[in-house]
Amino acid sequence: MSNTTKSVLHCQQLNYHIAGKCIFNDLNLTLEEGEFLAVLGPNGAGKSSLFKAITGELKPTSGAIFLNGEVRNSISMREIAKTLAVLPQSASLSFAFQVIDVVMMGGLQADCSQAKVKDLADIILTEQEIEHLRIRSYPTLSGGEKQRVHFARVLLQLAVGNKNKPQLLLLDEPTAALDINYQHQLLKSAKHLAQTGVAVIAVLHDLNLAAKYADRIILLKEGNICANGSAEQVVTTDNIRDVYGYESTVINNSDFSHPIVM
Numbered sequence: 001m002s003n004t005t006k007s008v009l010h011c012q013q014l015n016y017h018i019a020g021k022c023i024f025n026d027l028n029l030t031l032e033e034g035e036f037l038a039v040l041g042p043n044g045a046g047k048s049s050l051f052k053a054i055t056g057e058l059k060p061t062s063g064a065i066f067l068n069g070e071v072r073n074s075i076s077m078r079e080i081a082k083t084l085a086v087l088p089q090s091a092s093l094s095f096a097f098q099v100i101d102v103v104m105m106g107g108l109q110a111d112c113s114q115a116k117v118k119d120l121a122d123i124i125l126t127e128q129e130i131e132h133l134r135i136r137s138y139p140t141l142s143g144g145e146k147q148r149v150h151f152a153r154v155l156l157q158l159a160v161g162n163k164n165k166p167q168l169l170l171l172d173e174p175t176a177a178l179d180i181n182y183q184h185q186l187l188k189s190a191k192h193l194a195q196t197g198v199a200v201i202a203v204l205h206d207l208n209l210a211a212k213y214a215d216r217i218i219l220l221k222e223g224n225i226c227a228n229g230s231a232e233q234v235v236t237t238d239n240i241r242d243v244y245g246y247e248s249t250v251i252n253n254s255d256f257s258h259p260i261v262m
Helices: 047-055 077-083 099-107 114-127 143-159 180-195 207-213 237-244
Strands: 009-018 021-031 036-040 062-067 084-087 168-172 199-203 216-221 224-229
Touching (some): 009 047, 021 224, 047 168, 077 084, 084 143, 114 143, 143 180, 168 180, 180 207, 224 237
Parallel strands (some): 036 216, 168 199
Antiparallel strands (some): 009 062
C-alpha cells in the first residue's frame, strides 16, 4: 500500500477497563481499504469488546478510533450507517416481519429511490440463495437462516451506502450458527466485498476458516495483540500453544493455499 492510502479504520492506543479488570491494553490496529482481517483468540481475550468499541456500543477508557481519517465520535450516526455495516453475533427480532422486510431495513439510510433499494435487495436475496425465504415470517426461521437474512441486510446497507468513501464491514462470529456450506458461502461473499475495496473485520473462532479467507490475522490474548500477520506468519504451533494452550499440528503443504491446523 502506498503512504497516500488513508486507512479505513485506525484504533489508536485503546484501553478498556471494567470493574478493575483490563480488557484491552494500549491496543493499536489499522485496517486498509480492501483488506480482510480476522480477529482470533480464546474466550475472554477481548475480541467482542474490541468489536463493540469499533461499532460504538462500548466506550473505551482511553484512546481514539478513526474512520477514514475522522474521529469516530465526531461523525453523525447517519454518515456512520453509510460507511460502517455490522453483523452482530445474534440479532434479536421478535416481530413477525417477512424476510424481505428485514433485508429492506438495510436500505433505510439510502439516498436512492425505494425502487432501486428493492432491486438491490432482490439481487442480494438471489446471490445469497435465500430468495425462497422471501415471504417467510422471520421468527419461524432457524438460527442459521436468521443469520443469512441479517447478512443480506448488511450487504444491502453497504450497497446503498456512501461509495465516495471506503466502507467497513464488521462480522462478529458470523459463522457460528451456520453449517459448513454456508460458513464458506458467507466468508466467500465477505472476501469478494474486500476485493471490491470494502475493509472487512471478522471475529472468528475457527483458525482454518481464518487462514483460508483472511488477508491478515491478529491473535488476541488478555487484551493484547500477540501475533499480527499473514496466515503463514500467525498460524503456527508456537502461537497456538501460547494463545490457546493447545498442542496442535500445523500442516504447511504446497497442495493447500493456507496452513491447516489439526
